[in-house]
Amino acid sequence: MSVTLDLSRVSGAAPAVPAPINLSGLTRAQMVAVLTESGVVEHGKAKMRATQVFRWLHHRGVTDFAQMTDVAKETRARLAERFSVSRPEIVERQVSKDGTRKWLIRMGPGIEVETVYIPSVGRAGALCVSSQVGCTLNCSFCHTGTQALVRNLTAAEIVAQVQIAKDDLAEWPSDKDDRLLSNIVFMGMGEPLYNLGSVADAIDIISDNEGIAISRRRITVSTSGVVPQLQALGEKTQAMLAISLHATNDALRDVLVPLNKKYPLAQLMAGIRAYPGLSNARRVTFEYVMLKGVNDSLDEARALVKLIKGLPAKVNLIPFNPWPGSDYQCSDWATIEAFGAILNKAGYSSPIRTPRGRDILAACGQLKSESEKVRASALRQLSMAAMAGVLDDDDDGDEAA
Known part of the structure; x- marks a missing residue:
């Protein structure tokens, strides 16, 4: 006779307790709803309380409800019982001799991403944030693409990368006249358009004038070409658009950017031309990594001109730096x-x-985290590609990657 044990009634087994919601990942509208539903705040006061908390988090950069001095002490205590405003763990911080900073951030067990700040790019400095842990695209020239996708990041985890950078740069309050962080680029680990919901919420939070207040025209989202999401990206975020292009014909792009097999160039270009808000003041940026003998001929240059003809656009030419296992070389200067x-x-x-x-491996498209089981000390010995090919150095508000 077989016996099946029912362990659901074992004495002492406690139900799983859900992790507290991190308020840093909520837009102000979402925060109003959450505070009301939780019963912590009266319905009539929810909008006011949400704005107060939002400003403490994103204008002042606080990490403790006790610091929110214009909120009643009893309310602060109730907030602390139900919610979180903490930062994730910084596993490693590195500073390059050229001022570039990189943080390895642990969002949870095995969930690690890298975030890079580049000074003197854009109006003052740009932060390259990650939207996923790992990547599914497998672009053949990209080191990040060799790390399998672990999961999407939440809005709170995306915003936390900005908060950590602002902590390190002493960038609170957010309206400092001499701010060092002026631009955000979604060019770190992952494909942002495969996590558009969290990316859009994070952009709403980052651009909110009651908080970090970085203009949407100074926020750039780079995609390898997830065509069906382009319209939604423009409508939801009004962000500047960058396209990881790297080739002018389908045969070559199929190799360099395998996503092209699903969304070939004709579809991609049609999607770009229909991108909401595209204009001379809001140009699309094409990223083009220069690979010796692969995509760098003068015929390719002329083909690129033909491909983007009529588009308000600019092209960032990015010298390639070899990395271990790569078959590519950088084009001659x-x-x-x-x-x-x-x-x-x-x-x-x-x-x-x-x-x-370069000396701290802070190159765009070449980031890999310790969730790959590679020690940070070993990572320092690897070569990585150029990161600063992201933004115009001009001050006209048209920065893009």
Whole structure:
């Protein structure tokens, strides 16, 4: 006779307690709803309390309800019982000789991402944030693509990367006249459009004038070309658009950016041309990593001009730095300059970006975390590609990656 044990009634077995909601990941409208539903705040006072808490979190940068001195002590105690405003763990902090800073951040067991701050980019400095742990795209030139996807980041985890950077830069309160962080670029680990809900909420929080208050025109989202989400990205976020392009024909792009097999160039370009708000004041940026003998011929440059003809656009030419296991080499400097000259002659800005943060492995598209079971000390010995090919250095509000 078989016997089945029912363990659901074992004495002393406690039900799982859900983790407290981190208020840092809520827009003000979401915070009003959560505070009301929790019963911590009366319905009539929820909007006022939400704005107070929001300002303490994103304008003042506090990490403890006890610091919110214009909220009643009893209310602060109830908030602390139900919610969290804590930061994730900083596993490692590195500063490059050129001022670039990189943080390895642990969101939970095995959940780690890297975030990079680049000074003197955009109006003052840009922060490259991650939207996923790992990536599914497997772009053949990208080191990050060799790390399997673990999961999407929540809005709170995306916003936490900005908060950690502001902590380190002593950037509180958010309205400091001499702010060092002026631009946000979603160019870290992952494909942002595969996590658009959290990315859109994070952008709402980051751009809210009651908090961090970074203009949406100074927030850039880079995608490898998830065409069905482009319209939603523009409508939900009004962010600047960057496209990880790297090739001008489907045969080559299928190899460099395998997502192209699903959304080929004709579909991608049609989606870009329909992107909400695209104009001379809100140009699309095309990212083009320069690979020797692969995509750097003058014929490719002319094909690129033809491909983007009529679009308000600019092209960032990014020198490639080899990394262990990569089969690619960087184009010769003269080749990159000649390539750019053709684009310039056609009327397209095409800056060549000098690598930044090489000595701390802070290169865009080459980030890998310890969730790959690679020690940070070993990571320092790896080569990584250029990161500073993200933004115009001008001050016209049209920065993009």
